[in-house]
Amino acid sequence: MHYDLIIIGGGLVGRSLACALSQAPLKIALIDANEQNLPDPRLIALNYGSVHFLEKLGLWPCLAPLSTPIHEVHVSHRGRFGATRLSAQTAHLPTLGSVLRASDINQALDETLSQARNPGQFTEWRPARVTTLTLHEKKSTLTLEYQGVESRLTGNLIIAADGSHSTIRRLLSFDTHTVDYQQSALVTTTRLGRPHENRAYERFLDEGALAMLPLKDKETQDRLCATIWTAGTPAIAALQSLEEPAFLQALQTQFGYRLGRLTGINRRAVFPLQLIQVKNPLQGNVLLIGNAAHTIHPIAAQGLNLALYEIAHLSQLLLRNLREQEPLGAGLAENLSRFQPKMNLLFSHYLSQIFAAGFWGSNFARQLGMVGLDLCPPIKKKLGRRMAMESIQWLTS
Numbered sequence: 158m159h160y161d162l163i164i165i166g167g168g169l170v171g172r173s174l175a176c177a178l179s180q181a182p183l184k185i186a187l188i189d190a191n192e193q194n195l196p197d198p199r200l201i202a203l204n205y206g207s208v209h210f211l212e213k214l215g216l217w218p219c220l221a222p223l224s225t226p227i228h229e230v231h232v233s234h235r236g237r238f239g240a241t242r243l244s245a246q247t248a249h250l251p252t253l254g255s256v257l258r259a260s261d262i263n264q265a266l267d268e269t270l271s272q273a274r275n276p277g278q279f280t281e282w283r284p285a286r287v288t289t290l291t292l293h294e295k296k297s298t299l300t301l302e303y304q305g306v307e308s309r310l311t312g313n314l315i316i317a318a319d320g321s322h323s324t325i326r327r328l329l330s331f332d333t334h335t336v337d338y339q340q341s342a343l344v345t346t347t348r349l350g351r352p353h354e355n356r357a358y359e360r361f362l363d364e365g366a367l368a369m370l371p372l373k374d375k376e377t378q379d380r381l382c383a384t385i386w387t388a389g390t391p392a393i394a395a396l397q398s399l400e401e402p403a404f405l406q407a408l409q410t411q412f413g414y415r416l417g418r419l420t421g422i423n424r425r426a427v428f429p430l431q432l433i434q435v436k437n438p439l440q441g442n443v444l445l446i447g448n449a450a451h452t453i454h455p456i457a458a459q460g461l462n463l464a465l466y467e468i469a470h471l472s473q474l475l476l477r478n479l480r481e482q483e484p485l486g487a488g489l490a491e492n493l494s495r496f497q498p499k500m501n502l503l504f505s506h507y508l509s510q511i512f513a514a515g516f517w518g519s520n521f522a523r524q525l526g527m528v529g530l531d532l533c534p535p536i537k538k539k540l541g542r543r544m545a546m547e548s549i550q551w552l553t554s
């Protein structure tokens with residue numbers, strides 16, 4: 158079977174790309190190794206630019222009632238002087254972004270895709286696993302296992318969004334830089350003694366960091382937040398094994414009382430953390446995007462934001478190829494540097510290193526990071542805008 162475009166990986170990134178191209182006259186295959194709608198406990202902060210992009214994809218009518226806007230970000234270090242605030246007002250934006258459950262984004266992508274996709278043009282293979290991939294100049298060939306049968310597919314362009322443990326990255330031996338942070342992230346939702354007032358908190362600890370992001374649900378309204386606690390893997394394993402009252406106590410001690418008394422938590426999930434960065438994500442007509450190309454520390458909440466930025470650029474280029482009757486993917490190699498906002502990768506990696514336990518052992522560096530930003534409003538303003546917008550002109554044009 159031949160397709161114009163094969164997308165491998167139907168997670169948040171693969172399906173966002175499929176959504177962005179759903180109206181294009183393209184024969185598209187989407188392959189995913191899992192059943193649809195597996196539970197995904199991740200809680201995601203999207204910047205203002207990403208929210209605009211999801212609006213453009215038609216997802217916002219589903220997502221708006223489920224999203225919680227962030228009006229202010231408060232960054233501090235436990236037990237030390239110095240805090241910095243980034244506000245939507247200072248950045249001259251309506252909001253700095255929104256917090257969403259990954260499962261809600263998945264659901265909205267499913268609904269939008271099932272309405273928007275071009276019947277007969279779009280085929281979903283799942284659960285199906287790619288086992289081989291051979292590069293050819295004009296169309297590459299892959300084999301996949303689907304319902305116990307091996308099938309052979311060819312594609313003019315293959316885009317792999319198959320996550321941090323990408324099979325495609327391994328099959329084609331992409332040159333990859335990997336750092337095992339020896340850290341994990343614990344994710345849960347926490348019920349609050351008082352309303353969050355749409356303020357997000359990032360708190361650096363002696364070991365690791367704690368993010369409390371505003372969230373809502375029908376029951377608790379605005380007395381709920383997304384908790385993302387990163388620390389060394391043994392420390393996170395210990396937190397995961399605590400009974401709820403002991404965990405709440407530990408959380409309250411580390412976070413303090415800015416959100417009042419913390420009254421309860423929900424299910425806890427743990428994710429191991431690493432940095433994966435592919436040096437050049439393009440080989441022939443195979444391109445890696447999303448976590449397959451760059452997996453970053455969640456400290457700066459940028460992984461999906463980066464990928465949506467990539468998708469916005471990429472889909473524009475592919476639609477231009479169609480308009481100008483060029484081969485699909487023409488100009489990709491030349492435009493790659495524009496797709497990849499390296500600053501963000503560096504920023505996120507820098508933060509995770511600065512605040513990792515034991516790095517330099519330096520209180521000075523931490524204070525400098527926090528207070529330095531506060532002492533320097535133009536930098537803070539620029540940082541706030543950059544975190545929030547990520548070249549919004551590009552995303553929304």
Ligand SMILES: Cc1cc2nc3c(=O)[nH]c(=O)nc-3n(C[C@H](O)[C@H](O)[C@H](O)COP(=O)(O)OP(=O)(O)OC[C@H]3O[C@@H](n4cnc5c(N)ncnc54)[C@H](O)[C@@H]3O)c2cc1C
Nearest residue numbers: 166168169170190202319320324447448458459460461462
């Ligand atoms: C704790 C935590 C908090 C985060 N918070 C934020 C945040 O606040 N903001 C933000 O922007 N980002 C955040 N991120 C990052 C964000 O979740 C990821 O960047 C994003 O979800 C990556 O999506 P993806 O589709 O590339 O990968 P994945 O979600 O891993 O999806 C990969 C897909 O590929 C499929 N697959 C795998 N192997 C194969 C194969 N061989 N064949 C076919 N299919 C295959 C899988 O089934 C899966 O569906 C966070 C991450 C973590 C861990």
